[in-house]
Amino acid sequence: MFDDSHYPSSSLPPLHYLDSAATCLIPEQVVAVNQRYLQFEHANSHRGFYPLSSDLTDRVENTRQQVASFINAPCAQQIIFTSGATSAIHQIVQGYFADKIAAKHNIVTTVAEHHANFVPWQQLAQSVGAELRIAPVKASGEVDIELLTELIDENTLLLTISHLSNVTGVENPLEQIINQIKSINSSVKVVVDGAQYIGHYPLDVSTLGCDFYVFSGHKLYAGFGVGVLFCHQRVIEAMSPVVFGGGMVERVTNNQSLWQTGIRRFEAGSLNAQAIVALAAAIEYIQFARSNDAQLYMSELSNYLRQRLSAIGFCQFLVATDKATPIVGFNLKGIHSHDVASILAEHNVAIRAGHHCAQPLHSYLNKNSSIRVSLALYNEQQDIDAMIDGLEKAHTIMAV
Numbered sequence: 449m450f451d452d453s454h455y456p457s458s459s460l461p462p463l464h465y466l467d468s469a470a471t472c473l474i475p476e477q478v479v480a481v482n483q484r485y486l487q488f489e490h491a492n493s494h495r496g497f498y499p500l501s502s503d504l505t506d507r508v509e510n511t512r513q514q515v516a517s518f519i520n521a522p523c524a525q526q527i528i529f530t531s532g533a534t535s536a537i538h539q540i541v542q543g544y545f546a547d548k549i550a551a552k553h554n555i556v557t558t559v560a561e562h563h564a565n566f567v568p569w570q571q572l573a574q575s576v577g578a579e580l581r582i583a584p585v586k587a588s589g590e591v592d593i594e595l596l597t598e599l600i601d602e603n604t605l606l607l608t609i610s611h612l613s614n615v616t617g618v619e620n621p622l623e624q625i626i627n628q629i630k631s632i633n634s635s636v637k638v639v640v641d642g643a644q645y646i647g648h649y650p651l652d653v654s655t656l657g658c659d660f661y662v663f664s665g666h667k668l669y670a671g672f673g674v675g676v677l678f679c680h681q682r683v684i685e686a687m688s689p690v691v692f693g694g695g696m697v698e699r700v701t702n703n704q705s706l707w708q709t710g711i712r713r714f715e716a717g718s719l720n721a722q723a724i725v726a727l728a729a730a731i732e733y734i735q736f737a738r739s740n741d742a743q744l745y746m747s748e749l750s751n752y753l754r755q756r757l758s759a760i761g762f763c764q765f766l767v768a769t770d771k772a773t774p775i776v777g778f779n780l781k782g783i784h785s786h787d788v789a790s791i792l793a794e795h796n797v798a799i800r801a802g803h804h805c806a807q808p809l810h811s812y813l814n815k816n817s818s819i820r821v822s823l824a825l826y827n828e829q830q831d832i833d834a835m836i837d838g839l840e841k842a843h844t845i846m847a848v
C-alpha cells in the first residue's frame with residue numbers, strides 16, 4: 449500500500465514477502481536516508497568537534513527524542529539505544545536484576561515467550577537458584593491471567609511478557625495484567641517484549657505502566673543494527689552499565705572509573721549512527737502511513753488473511769481466536785511446515801516455518817513446528833492470494 453518498491457516491474461516474478469515478523473523489508477524512504485548517510489554523513493557521533501560529527505550527535509539525540517514521542521515516554525533520557533531487542537533484554541537482566549536477585553525470589557514469565565525473552569531469565573534464575581514460574585496460555589493464545597496472577601507472591605521480582613506473540617499474533621491485555629499484578633505486589637517490576645507489537649500498533653508506555661519496554665528497529669522498517677530500551681524513571685537510576693568502554697565514562701583513573709550520569713552510561717562504544725538515522729526515517733514512514741489510514745488498511749488485510757485461511761478447510765490454527773492481527777500461526781493437516789515453506793518458496797511466497805524461537809510454546813501446544821504468515825504495510829491481497837494458491841498446491845501434492 450505505502451511502498452511498492454518490493455514488487456519489481458522487471459522480468460523477475462514478484463516476491464510475495466509474508467515474513468515481516470522475522471524482519472521488515474526496508475521502504476524506499478529509509479533506503480534513501482541510509483544511502484545519503486553512507487555517502488555524505490558518516491562520522492562517529494558524540495566524539496568530534498567538527499560539524500560532520502557534531503551534526504550527527506544532534507541527529508542521534510533528536511532521534512532519541514523522536515522515539516520518546518513515538519512511544520509516549522515522558523522524556524528522551526529514558527530511551528537507551530541498543531543493537532536490538534535481545535541486547536536490550538540483556539542490559540535489563542545483567543544491569544538491573546543480576547545484583548538484586550536471590551535464591552528466595554521468583555521470576556514470572558509466560559510459555560509463549562520468544563527465546564530472547566525466555567532464555568536470559570531462565571539463566572539468571574538458575575545462576576542463583578531462584579524459581580522461573582511459567583504462566584500458561586488459554587486456548588485463545590492469550591496468557592491465562594487468573595493463573596498468571598496466582599504465580600505472583602511477595603517474592604516475585606519481576607514479570608516478563610511479550611506484548612504480541614511472534615508465533616500466534618495474539619496480543620496480551622497488558623494494562624489489565626500490569627494493574628492486577630501490581631495490586632498483588634506493588635514492587636514487582638514489569639518487562640515488556642514489544643518486538644512484534646511496535647510495528648503494528650501505537651504504543652503508549654506511560655499509560656501501560658511497565659518498567660521496561662524493548663523493541664528492535666528492524667521489525668519497524670529500519671533495518672538491522674538498532675534497538676530501543678525504554679526504562680521507567682523509577683528503575684533507571686538503579687540500573688548499572690553492562691558494557692564498559694568509550695563514551696560511557698565521566699572520568700577514568702588507574703584505579704577507578706566514574707560513569708556518565710545520564711543514559712549514555714549504557715551506550716559504550718561507537719553508536720551505530722547509521723541504524724539510528726534509519727530508525728528516525730522509519731518512524732517518519734510509519735507515522736505518515738498511520739496518518740493515512742494504515743491501521744484500517746492493516747486490519748482489513750489481517751481479516752482477509754484469516755478469512756482466506758479459514759476457508760481452505762485444511763488449515764489448523766495454533767490457537768482459537770477470531771481476532772485478526774498481522775501475524776498468524778497454523779499447520780496444514782498431515783504436512784510438515786518445512787515442506788509447506790519449500791513449496792511456497794517455489795511459488796515466490798516467503799513465509800516462516802519451524803518453531804520461530806519459541807520452543808516452550810510449541811511443546812505446550814504439542815506441535816513440533818508451525819507455519820507463520822506475517823504482514824506489513826507493503827503487502828496486498830494478491831500476496832495472500834498467492835500464498836493460498838501455494839497452500840492448496842502443497843495440500844494436493846503432500847496430503848495423505
Ligand code: PMP
Pocket residue numbers: 469470532533534535562564565610612613614641643644664666805
Ligand atoms: N522478541 C520477539 C517477540 C521477537 O519476535 C524477536 C525477533 N524475532 C525478538 C524478541 C528478538 O529480536 P532481535 O533478534 O531483533 O534481537
